[in-house]
Amino acid sequence: MKILVPVKRVVDYNVKVRVKSDGTGVDIANVKMSMNPFDEIAIEEAVRLREKGVATEVIAVSCGVTQCQETLRTAMAIGADRGILVETPADVDLQPLAVAKLLKALIDKEQPGLIILGKQAIDDDCNQTGQMLAALADLPQATYASKIEVADGRASVTREIDGGLEILSISLPAVVTTDLRLNEPRYVTLPNIMKAKKKQLDTFKPEDLGVDITPRIKTLKVAEPAKRSAGIKVPDVAALVDKLKNVAKVI
Amino acid sequence: MTALVIAEHDNASIKVATLNTVTAAAACGGDVHILVAGHHAAAAAAAAAQIAGVAKVIHVDSESLAHALAENLAAEVLAIAAHYSHILFPATAAGKNVAPRVAAKLDVAQISDITQVASPDTFERPIYAGNAMATVQSSDSIKVITVRTTGFDAAASSGGAATVETPAAQADSGKSSFKGSEIAKNDRPELTAAKIIVSGGRALGSAEKFNEVMTPLADKLGAAIGASRAAVDAGYAANDLQVGQTGKIVAPQLYIACGISGAIQHLAGMKDSKVIVAINKDPEAPIFSVADFGLEADLFTAVPELVRSL
Numbered sequence: 001m002k003i004l005v006p007v008k009r010v011v012d013y014n015v016k017v018r019v020k021s022d023g024t025g026v027d028i029a030n031v032k033m034s035m036n037p038f039d040e041i042a043i044e045e046a047v048r049l050r051e052k053g054v055a056t057e058v059i060a061v062s063c064g065v066t067q068c069q070e071t072l073r074t075a076m077a078i079g080a081d082r083g084i085l086v087e088t089p090a091d092v093d094l095q096p097l098a099v100a101k102l103l104k105a106l107i108d109k110e111q112p113g114l115i116i117l118g119k120q121a122i123d124d125d126c127n128q129t130g131q132m133l134a135a136l137a138d139l140p141q142a143t144y145a146s147k148i149e150v151a152d153g154r155a156s157v158t159r160e161i162d163g164g165l166e167i168l169s170i171s172l173p174a175v176v177t178t179d180l181r182l183n184e185p186r187y188v189t190l191p192n193i194m195k196a197k198k199k200q201l202d203t204f205k206p207e208d209l210g211v212d213i214t215p216r217i218k219t220l221k222v223a224e225p226a227k228r229s230a231g232i233k234v235p236d237v238a239a240l241v242d243k244l245k246n247v248a249k250v251i
Numbered sequence: 252m253t254a255l256v257i258a259e260h261d262n263a264s265i266k267v268a269t270l271n272t273v274t275a276a277a278a279c280g281g282d283v284h285i286l287v288a289g290h291h292a293a294a295a296a297a298a299a300a301q302i303a304g305v306a307k308v309i310h311v312d313s314e315s316l317a318h319a320l321a322e323n324l325a326a327e328v329l330a331i332a333a334h335y336s337h338i339l340f341p342a343t344a345a346g347k348n349v350a351p352r353v354a355a356k357l358d359v360a361q362i363s364d365i366t367q368v369a370s371p372d373t374f375e376r377p378i379y380a381g382n383a384m385a386t387v388q389s390s391d392s393i394k395v396i397t398v399r400t401t402g403f404d405a406a407a408s409s410g411g412a413a414t415v416e417t418p419a420a421q422a423d424s425g426k427s428s429f430k431g432s433e434i435a436k437n438d439r440p441e442l443t444a445a446k447i448i449v450s451g452g453r454a455l456g457s458a459e460k461f462n463e464v465m466t467p468l469a470d471k472l473g474a475a476i477g478a479s480r481a482a483v484d485a486g487y488a489a490n491d492l493q494v495g496q497t498g499k500i501v502a503p504q505l506y507i508a509c510g511i512s513g514a515i516q517h518l519a520g521m522k523d524s525k526v527i528v529a530i531n532k533d534p535e536a537p538i539f540s541v542a543d544f545g546l547e548a549d550l551f552t553a554v555p556e557l558v559r560s561l
Contacts, residue, residue, distance in 0.1 A: 016515055017379045027384050038497075096351070097360050120497060124378055126363045131321065131351035140426035141321050145347050146490065156430065160490045161344045162433040162443075162499075168320070170427045180480065180497065181490055216360035221372065221386040228522060231543035237556040240528065243544050250447070250505040250525045251472065251561065 001150075001172075003046040003055045004081065006103055007039040007062050009071040010123040023221045035071045038118025040078070041178040044185040045148060046116050046202075047079035054150045055114070057081045057088035063099045066089045069201065072119035076196035077188040083201040088213060096124075098206075100132035107137050112173060114155065119144050119177040119230035125219055130177035140170040146181040252281035252371065254337035256305075257328060258347055260287060260295035260465030262317070264301070267444040268341035270405035273302055275398040277406070278368035279337045282306045285413070288327045288420075291315035300415050303407035319345055322424035323497055325352040330421055332357055332393060336371070342397035342500075345445070345488065350397050359391035364500075366422030380496040380519035400443060401502035401523055420468040442492065445475035447505045450494055450521070453481035454510025454531070454550060464551065465509065467558045477501065477521075479511045495520035511549045513538025 011017055012032040020027050020178045035043075045057040060075035062068040063086040070198050072083035086102045107115065120127035134141035142157035147163065149156045150172070159166045160179045206213045234240045254276035259266040269285070276283045286305040289297040296310035309331060328349070332338060338353060340346030342364045366384070367375035373388045374396070380397035443447065443475045449468045455461040456483045461482065478488035480495055494501055496519040506524035511517060513529070513536055521527070522541050529542035532549050539545040546553060 011379070013516070017382045024456050026379060095360060097355060097358075098471065100355055122380065122496065124363075125380065125496065126355070126361075128351035128361050129348050131348065132355035132361075134321075135352040135355035140424070141348075142427075143321070144344060161432075162491060163489050164432060164489065164490050166318075166432040167430040168427055169430050171425075174426075179490075180484065182494075198366060214482070216389065216391050217362065218388045218390065219385050220388055222378070223384050223386070225377065225381055228527075228541050230540065231527070231545060233539070233545045237546065237548075237553055238561055240544055240546050240557065241560045244505070244526070244528070244539060248505070248527050248543065 001055050002057045002059060002110060003048045003049060004107065004110060004112040004115045005039070005042050005058060005060050005072050005075065006045065006115070006117045006129065007060055007075050008036040008118070008121045008123055009033050009062065009064055009068045010121050012081065013122055018220055019042045019224050023119060023223060025219065025222050033067070035074050036118050036121045038120060038178050040185045041180070041182050042116040042118055043075045043078045044180060044183050045079055048183065049150065050079070052150040059084060059110060059112070061086070061103065063102050064088055064094060073196045074245050076199045077192045078186060081139045082199055085201060085203045087203055087205060092213060093215045093219070094213060095215050095217060096126050096128040096132055098211065098217060099129050100129055100136055102206060102209055102213070103133050104136040105211055114150070114172060115175045117177055130175050134175035139173055139175050141175045142170050144179040145176050146179050148176060148182070191196065252336040253334065254279045254281055254283050254525055255331070255335040256283060256285045256337060257338070257340045257346065257349070258285050258287045258295065258299055259341050259343055260292060262274045262289045262292040263294045265298045265408070266546055267296055267405055267441070268343050268400045269378060269402035269410060270302065271403045272339050272341045273304060273406040274403040275294065275365065275368060277304050279369050281336065282515055284309060284368065286311070286328060286331070288316045288324055290314050296415055298408070300413040301409045301411050303410040305411050305413040308413045308415045310415055310417050311346065316420060318429035320427050320429065321349045322427050323421070324349050325356065326421040326424065327453050329356050333392060337394045337396060337397045342399050346397050352393055354395035357393055359393050359395055360386060360389060361395045361397070362389060366399050367440045373549045380515055381513065381522065399500060400500045401500055407544050422556035435491070440473070440475045442475045442477055442499050443501055445503050447472045447474035448477045448501055448503045449461055449474045449509065450477035450479065450509045450511060451488065451509050452479040452511030453485060455482060455487055458487045462466050464554050468507070468554055471558050471561050479506060507555055508538050511538055512536045513541065
């Protein structure tokens with residue numbers, strides 16, 4: 001069984017982004033870019049399934065600009081066997097529906113038994129691509145996974161939901177999206193980074209896959225959020241209780 | 252122009268997040284209908300019909316809808332989607348699970364986590380963990396939306412008199428089945444609906460300490476308990492208590508952060524709280540930059556003292 005793992009190149013989670021003064025977006029020139037943390041968890045899970053003998057091949061896919069190759073090399077350093085880049089122009093705002101369509105075309109080509117991807121990207125915070133892909137490919141889905149077990153053509157997936165956990169059994173092929181508690185991704189080692197450079201990386205254009213990536217949503221403006229005014233420090237618990245009771249009047 | 256709200260419910264009652272979503276739907280400008288898809292969910296449908304401002308309830312009942320499986324719930328929405336200009340889900344784990352599935356089948360974009368309706372096709376939503384607010388315009392004929400519940404007041408749960416329709420359910424997809432759940436049972440208010448939240452971080456040090464220190468404070472205040480990602484990852488608190496960018500987004504009247512340093516991802520989930528209290532022994536902790544009242548103290552002495560003084 002092949003596992004397809006879509007990965008996204010995003011602003012590193014430690015970077016605090018700044019809104020551009022002209023209100024057209026956030027300034028990502030010269031900031032550190034990394035693999036979306038949820039996608040790193042997805043790659044790790046796929047590699048573990050291959051190491052357990054459940055899967056035979058792990059294919060990492062990224063949709064976006066040329067530099068997404070670096071993200072794919074990271075995925076291959078974690079253990080993906082090969083990579084596919086669907087290269088899109090830098091001036092096109094690539095949105096989840098378009099990415100889901102590109103990935104659907106690759107599913108048709110590669111016929112994976114399982115697709116694992118992050119539940120959301122930490123840049124646009126959309127939380128859409130996995131579910132959209134499942135819909136377009138008519139596959140069952142299990143989002144927000146904290147445990148995946150594969151046996152007899154089905155996956156048993158424990159999901160993190162409001163209020164606790166839920167276990168679903170889904171037939172394969174299927175789409176699973178990862179939550180934080182699924183695993184802790186391994187550190188990539190230098191020998192594995194070197195090995196990853198030699199792995200196969202194919203590049204397609206959206207036209208090769210017959211997909212229209214025209215954005216459906218236009219960003220009119222990006223602004224700074226309202227700032228909280230700085231508060232005060234209180235010296236002790238008694239002063240805190242007094243403030244809450246008599247100033248804020250919340251207790 | 253009519254908006255459809257997908258109700259979040261437990262078959263017996265309607266979850267509060269649905270009420271916030273109704274307010275967002277009304278802001279889109281037309282009539283508001285509610286879909287209650289469940290199993291033996293007549294009580295939930297009756298409650299939905301009472302919500303102020305709702306014109307019609309569509310109640311679909313089937314065993315295949317008992318657990319809100321994404322495949323089956325999406326099929327119910329798609330069966331009636333053509334009648335609507337807007338389809339809105341609460342941005343909860345359940346809503347976010349299904350909304351993109353509906354959008355993709357309709358070949359329309361989805362707009363996630365809206366905090367404001369500027370016009371019927373233009374919405375405001377946070378990006379980059381709330382460090383920027385984007386105003387976006389959709390060119391699609393049907394707008395599929397998830398609603399950040401903290402961005403909209405709850406509609407009144409009574410005073411409405413909607414008609415209730417009960418169409419037949421769609422067939423079970425057969426591709427997915429519910430095997431069980433572990434839902435923590437307690438008498439505390441729901442995290443996303445609580446007026447007061449007490450939240451613990453990694454400084455608590457263990458699950459035992461977390462419980463020992465945070466529970467009496469929550470009991471005293473009638474508060475919900477939250478946690479930082481660090482505390483959840485370390486196993487001190489259950490996953491569904493995580494407050495932050497990728498966990499729960501909350502905006503209570505009072506948020507008391509105990510031993511939470513205040514990473515941007517955590518702040519993203521609670522910075523819209525009305526009053527924020529931070530108790531932390533590190534004077535440099537970023538949480539103090541958003542706190543209305545900061546107490547620089549060891550939480551193991553300060554929190555019990557706070558419990559005694561309340």
